Amino acid sequence: MKNKEELCGIIDALGALNIEELYSISKELSLLRDDVTLSESSIRDMCDEAEKGHLVAVVSWEEVAGLEEDEHSYYIPGPNAFPEVPFELSEVIDILQMSEREVDxxxxxxxxxxxxxxxxxxxxxxxxxxxxxxxxxxxxxxxxxxxxxxxxxxxxxxxxxxxxxxxxxxxxxxxxxxxxxxxxx
Incomplete structure (x- = not known):
């Protein structure tokens, strides 16, 4: 994951993601790109900055369709998001066997x-x-x-x-x- 625009693109493509899922996606993207993997704390910092700019918003499991009760916060695309979907994302989604989530x-x-x-x-x-x-x-x-x-x-x-x-x-x-x-x- 290179920047906040890619972060928004990843979240937009999948609807709602927590930090651990974003970290897993980032690791796979880095492997496919032969690039350095961001740490989980770096991804959290990027999400915090994106939230301040209203690029992403945070929701709970209750606001995401099909989730069981958990303690995670989920990031969704915010009102100022200009998503940039990474070319390799579809391959990463297949590798991690992820599917799109709907947010209420x-x-x-x-x-x-x-x-x-x-x-x-x-x-x-x-x-x-x-x-x-x-x-x-x-x-x-x-x-x-x-x-x-x-x-x-x-x-x-x-x-x-x-x-x-x-x-x-x-x-x-x-x-x-x-x-x-x-x-x-």
Missing amino acids: LSKAADRFHSNLHKRIKNLESKIDSLEQGKACFEDLEGLEEWYSDILNQYYDYSFWLQDDMSDLESEISTLSERIESLKSA
Whole structure:
């Protein structure tokens, strides 16, 4: 696996994969390419970076059709994924005897919505505490970055998921107004 685009391509081709499966695929790809194998921790780091950029999203076994209860997190293609399927992937899938998995995005959407709502509430709490005291420039920069990430996630997920997330729009707008108020104080 060369980059995040290939990571997305592999996940997109198979629907949902956990770290161990991604590592197995990466090992087989490396053997076929006569290349260096990435460590499992390197793959985890790549997945973490891809998740931050909304290239992949994490779901539980409950959101993947046909899985038994387990402790794994599964990566699925995210709203910003631009998958690049490795040429050798079909051979790797045959070698590892893997098959495509279907993800119930409506189940996942409920959790994504809930998690974004929690992030908004956490930022509101931070703003509350700063409004009670003096906000310094570094605090405001951090708030703006946090707000920007929430806003990006909201737009990415609103576009990607079928479920309506518009109920969060007014909360996000209020966050912006409150941050602007802190900046002008």
